[in-house]
Amino acid sequence: MLAEIITIGDEILIGQIVDTNSAWMAEQLNREGIRIKQISSVSDNREHILAALAEAAMRTDIILITGGLGPTKDDITKKTLAEYFNVGMVLNLDALTNVENIFKKYNRPLLEVNRKQAEVPENCEIIVNNNGTAPGMWFNEKGKIYVSMPGVPFEMKYMIEEAVIPKLRKALKLPVIIHKTILTVGEGESFLAEKIADIEDSLPANIKLAYLPKMGQVRLRLSGDGDNEAELQRKIEEFAVKIIDRVGINVVAEEDIPLEKVVLNYMAHRGLTLTAAESCTGGYISHLITQHAGSSQVFLGGAVSYAYELKESILGVKNETLWQHGAVSEETVKEMAEGALLNFKSDYAMAVTGIAGPGGGTEDKPVGTVWIAAANANKTVAKKFTFGNKRLQNIERSAVAAFFMLITLLREDGM
Amino acid sequence: MLAEIITIGDEILIGQIVDTNSAWMAEQLNREGIRIKQISSVSDNREHILAALAEAAMRTDIILITGGLGPTKDDITKKTLAEYFNVGMVLNLDALTNVENIFKKYNRPLLEVNRKQAEVPENCEIIVNNNGTAPGMWFNEKGKIYVSMPGVPFEMKYMIEEAVIPKLRKALKLPVIIHKTILTVGEGESFLAEKIADIEDSLPANIKLAYLPKMGQVRLRLSGDGDNEAELQRKIEEFAVKIIDRVGINVVAEEDIPLEKVVLNYMAHRGLTLTAAESCTGGYISHLITQHAGSSQVFLGGAVSYAYELKESILGVKNETLWQHGAVSEETVKEMAEGALLNFKSDYAMAVTGIAGPGGGTEDKPVGTVWIAAANANKTVAKKFTFGNKRLQNIERSAVAAFFMLITLLREDGM
Known part of the structure; x- marks a missing residue:
């Protein structure tokens, strides 16, 4: 129809x-x-x-x-x-x-x-x-x-x-259409396409695969139509499993949900709490989380520490760390994450500090330089990213990378 | 063309x-x-x-x-x-x-x-x-x-x-098209239409007025075409002035810019600083502000105080206030705004606390109940709003109402 x-x-x-x-x-x-x-x-x-x-x-x-x-x-x-x-x-x-x-x-x-x-x-x-x-x-x-x-x-x-x-x-009497979406993070569309080319080639005529890229994420969507719902469902699942096995760690969800919801669902299920310390993302990560009903079960809150002073006063980042290494550095982002963990008393924390642009870049740290950390009581991981020169993209990409880093840490703990 | x-x-x-x-x-x-x-x-x-x-x-x-x-x-x-x-x-x-x-x-x-x-x-x-x-x-x-x-x-x-x-x-050789947008907050489309009906009726054939409503805001857009750019510009300005005079305090901008940019532009021009204490808006206000390049000149940061504990620890809201009046109350929202002002050391602060829904409502305080405050060193104003039962709308409407309240306070100080 x-x-x-x-x-x-x-x-x-x-x-x-x-x-x-x-x-x-x-x-x-x-x-x-x-x-x-x-x-x-x-x-x-x-x-x-x-x-x-x-x-x-x-x-x-x-x-x-x-x-x-x-x-x-x-x-x-x-x-x-x-x-x-x-x-x-x-x-x-x-x-x-x-x-x-x-x-x-x-x-x-x-x-x-x-x-x-x-x-x-x-x-x-x-x-x-x-x-x-x-x-x-x-x-x-x-x-x-x-x-x-x-x-x-x-x-x-x-x-x-x-x-x-x-x-x-x-x-109306309606035909059966089934979609199955696999959410991946961290690899590009063409890399994924090459990786699963043979699986795609082997799809039957009534099942199609689409690549839906969006800011550091690619959704792989299998769509099929047919008369026999159970048979169609079985076929789509069969190909979904093949793709998921092949793509590996970049698969973060086997359903069509927003990335932050993957984190929220898991943490809510385990009774875990989360906080955020945001500099260049400026509240965007918190907003992504809190737009979902029930997020208060997991998310305690966070700081938008735009100014140096707030990084110190709310998060407890040391003045000498900021002075020696700068606000956009491994040392600062780790202290931000650990500060959120300690001061806001959560099980996990995410932290982001970077230069979203268009201004504020230097030769050492050009616009698009972003440090991201994830932490729990046992471990703090941090990584530097080099994105582009567009402000909103840098904010969105930083958020995606931060959620992926948190997922990686949760996986080490058994996710 | x-x-x-x-x-x-x-x-x-x-x-x-x-x-x-x-x-x-x-x-x-x-x-x-x-x-x-x-x-x-x-x-x-x-x-x-x-x-x-x-x-x-x-x-x-x-x-x-x-x-x-x-x-x-x-x-x-x-x-x-x-x-x-x-x-x-x-x-x-x-x-x-x-x-x-x-x-x-x-x-x-x-x-x-x-x-x-x-x-x-x-x-x-x-x-x-x-x-x-x-x-x-x-x-x-x-x-x-x-x-x-x-x-x-x-x-x-x-x-x-x-x-x-x-x-x-x-x-191509292109004709002249001119748009002029007036941003209004706080009144509905039909109320505005009735208020300016005679002005709309007197518009010449080549100038049209459109009403563009969006979450507590209505943009009034005059669009004209013609051959003589200067003459067209003059005519559109003439009608714009009539509309602006008639609509009065609900006009917040005479150009097509986002509401938060009205605040940012004015405060940057005056060298004023701003912070935010967000509960039910969950970082959305901070995100609206920080998506704009140069916002760090005005916005120092803020707290997303979702949990009770963070309202106390970051913002200094008194435990007895939360206990006596609840997180969604005039007393709490005022302490949140004043806490942001004091702890984050800004000239102005905005605070929002409410029940975004869909859960969490009570008979006294149904879903959609939101308290909003704006404060400077001399004055704290607070107001209760009763929005609907849709979470994302409640978040967006709260943000719009908060910016309008801040603008009202800025106007008392000479904006």
């Missing part, structure tokens, strides 16, 4: 916002065995929206539309859908009640533009928006399903999970 | 990666007066790529393509472009030298798959990739410009900035 995603809004086309909705929707639909044929972003323009709807309906059977449902004048999706289906608009009482309740809850006056949000094309079934004022709309016309949703991510996500997926499951 | 962006790769269509490239490219092209008509994401599939190229060429004159240039077997963009243009492949010596140099630099053996990266369709001009092995390709066929670039963001970005934009400027 094929679907297409159409995102409507000039803000995507002028680059003011990144379209994160489509990736999320694609992932949800894939799990249900619905492949996304194309994602198209078009402007808040009547002709363009009409053309995109017609093109999508020629390619696919399910058309998911986001955006252009706000109360303001630049939002024209609703009336354009009515024109596309050649129907009039009606006031939907469920949608109106929802709008009224939201304004009552926040104790705000209900404006005429908000009342208008309850008007919808007369051929749609509405999807109540529990998180906002614009209703979702479900159309079933000439054998095609169209769903129009708000562009605000959490409003759309709620609708997809609570209404759209259950309705699609009911309306 | 119209352009279209085609991103190639199954990884976008199955939702494994978010297409951040397109927004970035769109922004760069818009600045040059090139409007993006459509962004299309298609699969690593020959027929689909051929169809997308043909469709884009019917709609626009410039077609920018990213992705599918890796060394592995799932990457077919290059040979499909050769087929589209009906030409053969040739080994490009500049591209080969680049590949060889990269492998020499990192002291890696050059594999046959990497050598193949220097083969390109014979009708293209290559764009040397200074950050990777896959060359960019520039085609000029039947009055249309096609540019194919790697999907790896920093490789693509470098090519756009260093080669594609300069070449487009040379090849």
Whole structure:
């Protein structure tokens, strides 16, 4: 079964916002065995929206539309859908009640533009928006399903999970698609490809391997389709095991999860605690960890020690270490990790200090020089990395390398 | 002048990666007066790529393509472009030298798959990739410009900035497009729309207003096109001033910059320093700040005090305060801010403590309850917020509210 995603809004086309909705929707639909044929972003323009709807309906059977449902004048999706289906608009009482309740809850006056949000094309079934004022709309016309949703991510996500997926499951009989992802860290795409070339060549026609590189990580994704779910699952597992054996220590997870979640899951399971001492990553490692629910079980906290003084006062790095070796050095990063361990009383600690750039480099320590450490009560390991000259990349790469170093230390302890 | 962006790769269509490239490219092209008509994401599939190229060429004159240039077997963009243009492949010596140099630099053996990266369709001009092995390709066929670039963001970005934009400027005579963005915090889209409805109605036909809401912020963007740049600029400024006057204290910037940059720019200019004490935001505020080059001039660092013990040991929050009022309370957040100020020796401090969720809520303090404080030597202000039940949103909204509170305090001191 094929679907297409159409995102409507000039803000995507002028680059003011990144379209994160489509990736999320694609992932949800894939799990249900619905492949996304194309994602198209078009402007808040009547002709363009009409053309995109017609093109999508020629390619696919399910058309998911986001955006252009706000109360303001630049939002024209609703009336354009009515024109596309050649129907009039009606006031939907469920949608109106929802709008009224939201304004009552926040104790705000209900404006005429908000009342208008309850008007919808007369051929749609509405999807109540529990998180906002614009209703979702479900159309079933000439054998095609169209769903129009708000562009605000959490409003759309709620609708997809609570209404759209259950309705699609009911309306369609879906084929089996299985993905298996292997997360690797520390080796490049072409090195991995060469290493597993013969395994890749031996894949049957219904199973494909994709390489998904991202900042020091490569995800290897096996995707298969078929009628017999158990048989397909078995085949994919068989090839996954071959790849995992071949790639070896660079495999850190046999499922599609973020790198930091590999660490969190393991440490939570073992009742271990973690802290972080961050200089050049500036809170990014802590943020990666704490974005996950339940992270407080493992992560006690940490220091963002940007200034010299904070490295001393919070982490207990010795003044003479900073003075003799500099903030970006093996000695300093080790004292940072050990200081976090001691002062924050955790089982493990990570520390990062480096020159993220674009300024601050010297001949000895150019931009991209980063020292990373991981420590537990028995051992502190530290390693120097030389990344590039882009600030955000250096921050992201440092975080990846720090998690990999922590995993290596956890493995020595039996992970 | 119209352009279209085609991103190639199954990884976008199955939702494994978010297409951040397109927004970035769109922004760069818009600045040059090139409007993006459509962004299309298609699969690593020959027929689909051929169809997308043909469709884009019917709609626009410039077609920018990213992705599918890796060394592995799932990457077919290059040979499909050769087929589209009906030409053969040739080994490009500049591209080969680049590949060889990269492998020499990192002291890696050059594999046959990497050598193949220097083969390109014979009708293209290559764009040397200074950050990777896959060359960019520039085609000029039947009055249309096609540019194919790697999907790896920093490789693509470098090519756009260093080669594609300069070449487009040379090849085309471009019209004037001017954007003016006003950043507002603390009021919703429809409230703002109602407040400035008459100003919006009085806009001339060539100037449009868009509302771009994002987590507690709304960007108001005026966009105009015309032949007379000075006249257009003057008109847009005239309406911008009217809107800014009307919206009042919720306007925090008159340019399109991130909220934290408003704070950083002002504080750097005045030589002021800042620290942060983060509980439920878990390092996110520090990360927002430190992602910007030069932030170390203002930001000394901070604490991610997830555990009770760290609130006491790093920030000096009193045990009895935590015990009497709880970690999420006015008393605690004030002691956190004042502790950061005192222990980290900064001019200003921000503090956040709350229940990000999804767990951890109580009847008194449900998920989404967040206390935020801002402090300087003379004054500490604190305020309670009640956000929703989504963890990441609560983190992001808390950060926005914290920066707005800091701006309010800075304004009392003359900002």
